[in-house]
Amino acid sequence: VHKREVADVDHTFASLQTECWRHDWWHKDIDQHAVNYARRKGRVQIEARAHEILRQNIGKEPDAWDGRQTPKEGNIIYYAQHATATCCRKCVEYWHAIPQDRTLSEDELGYLTALVMKYIDLRMPDLAEQGIPVPSIRKGNKAK
Numbered sequence: 001v002h003k004r005e006v007a008d009v010d011h012t013f014a015s016l017q018t019e020c021w022r023h024d025w026w027h028k029d030i031d032q033h034a035v036n037y038a039r040r041k042g043r044v045q046i047e048a049r050a051h052e053i054l055r056q057n058i059g060k061e062p063d064a065w066d067g068r069q070t071p072k073e074g075n076i077i078y079y080a081q082h083a084t085a086t087c088c089r090k091c092v093e094y095w096h097a098i099p100q101d102r103t104l105s106e107d108e109l110g111y112l113t114a115l116v117m118k119y120i121d122l123r124m125p126d127l128a129e130q131g132i133p134v135p136s137i138r139k140g141n142k143a144k
């Protein structure tokens with residue numbers, strides 16, 4: 001796990017799935033809001049957004065909020081972050097051997113984004129490169 005080669009990511013993914021809590025994130029249903037959002041954006045924009053979210057939420061040195069900055073639904077990127085241990089700096093340190101006490105490098109952000117996208121490719125293999133129109137969920141259908 002500690003080599004950080006995207007080519008070797010199958011092994012990393014297999015290891016991640018052995019952790020009980022994380023295992024769940026590989027198999028649970030993706031909520032409809034998150035699925036719609038991903039389809040509306042398309043893979044290209046989702047990748048750009050994933051990079052942004054990672055930079056904003058885990059790019060800097062962690063504060064007291066670390067471990068709670070990644071929501072549990074509403075965006076497939078969040079599911080991917082929990083599944084690939086890119087949700088907070090504690091997980092990034094534990095699973096990817098990147099120390100907590102500094103800003104992430106571009107290489108590291110690129111690597112972690114690649115993990116997130118690999119998860120999304122596995123969970124939504126038919127996600128189009130470009131976004132498509134998807135009607136919003138009607139009120140009363142537990143949107144948000």
Ligand SMILES: [Zn+2]
Binds near residue numbers: 085089090091092
């Ligand atoms: Zn975490």
